[in-house]
Amino acid sequence: MTERSAVPPEEPGGSPRTDPRQTAPGGRPISRKSLLRAAVAASAVPLVAGGGAALARDTGSGAAPLAPTPACDDGDDPTPDQMEGPYFKPDSPLRTSLVTSSTPGVPLTVSGYVFGRACKPLTGVLLDFWQADTGGAYDMAGFAFRGHQFTGADGSFTLRTIVPGLYPGRTRHIHVKAQAPGRPVLTTQLYFPGEPRNTTDALFDPALLMNVRSAGPGREGTFDFVLDVAQQPDPTDPPTDPPGGGGWAAGTTYRAGDRVTYGGGSYRCLQAHTALAGWEPPLVPALWERG
Ligand SMILES: [Fe+2]
Numbered sequence: 660m661t662e663r664s665a666v667p668p669e670e671p672g673g674s675p676r677t678d679p680r681q682t683a684p685g686g687r688p689i690s691r692k693s694l695l696r697a698a699v700a701a702s703a704v705p706l707v708a709g710g711g712a713a714l715a716r717d718t719g720s721g722a723a724p725l726a727p728t729p730a731c732d733d734g735d736d737p738t739p740d741q742m743e744g745p746y747f748k749p750d751s752p753l754r755t756s757l758v759t760s761s762t763p764g765v766p767l768t769v770s771g772y773v774f775g776r777a778c779k780p781l782t783g784v785l786l787d788f789w790q791a792d793t794g795g796a797y798d799m800a801g802f803a804f805r806g807h808q809f810t811g812a813d814g815s816f817t818l819r820t821i822v823p824g825l826y827p828g829r830t831r832h833i834h835v836k837a838q839a840p841g842r843p844v845l846t847t848q849l850y851f852p853g854e855p856r857n858t859t860d861a862l863f864d865p866a867l868l869m870n871v872r873s874a875g876p877g878r879e880g881t882f883d884f885v886l887d888v889a890q891q892p893d894p895t896d897p898p899t900d901p902p903g904g905g906g907w908a909a910g911t912t913y914r915a916g917d918r919v920t921y922g923g924g925s926y927r928c929l930q931a932h933t934a935l936a937g938w939e940p941p942l943v944p945a946l947w948e949r950g
Pocket residue numbers: 669744746829832834
């Protein structure tokens with residue numbers, strides 16, 4: 660048994676976010692470093708060269724690269740939250756598929772990764788999805804189109820479902836709660852690009868757009884979450900600041916002429932090398948010159 664979603668919409672008094680990224684051409688700006696970090700964390704082939712950089716999984720065969728979705732831009736921008744709405748139910752089944760082969764609707768697979776603030780994957784994150792059926796109705800009597808799962812060791816998740824139907828007052832969306840172990844719950848919603856109602860739904864946030872493409876009879880969507888979970892960068896991570904003014908960091912590849920600071924002093928690289936612990940500038944005058 661399902662019941663038709665009621666009017667009014669989930670947040671009649673809501674107002675659009677004034678995120679400056681709304682005006683960015685092609686979606687949110689994202690640095691090359693961010694993409695690299697995300698791709699490395701995901702063990703994916705890192706980048707598509709050129710202006711249309713995207714995660715490897717977003718470049719399908721024959722399809723033009725889509726705008727990147729990873730919301731992991733240098734650890735300063737967690738996935739925004741959204742209201743829960745009236746249709747959440749606790750105790751959803753543990754399952755990654757909300758459908759069977761006979762479920763009405765357009766098949767949809769949503770996949771992605773969950774990262775912490777340092778763009779490292781988070782394992783064991785609870786993701787609880789709920790959505791309307793193809794007719795725009797939520798199942799309030801049972802658990803149709805509801806399910807929770809946990810991210811794998813690489814921070815990944817995959818949800819098999821259908822494209823949710825529309826209901827009055829809202830654009831097309833999927834609800835989700837994300838919670839890293841022992842951390843607060845992020846409640847938010849995922850959106851579909853190209854939906855006419857995206858421009859009129861007061862809750863719509865472009866930062867929550869999935870990449871969506873056609874795949875056979877269905878669609879594939881991708882989205883990466885960033886949770887507000889503090890993480891320590893790996894020693895092999897690139898320094899926060901670019902060479903030429905940043906601090907020295909083991910694991911970084913320096914070129915002759917690069918400048919770093921270390922221990923309050925300034926040093927110039929004399930020959931290209933990859934820094935190792937124990938090779939701090941004051942210890943290796945063959946590699947670093949003070950000044
Ligand atoms: Fe909803």
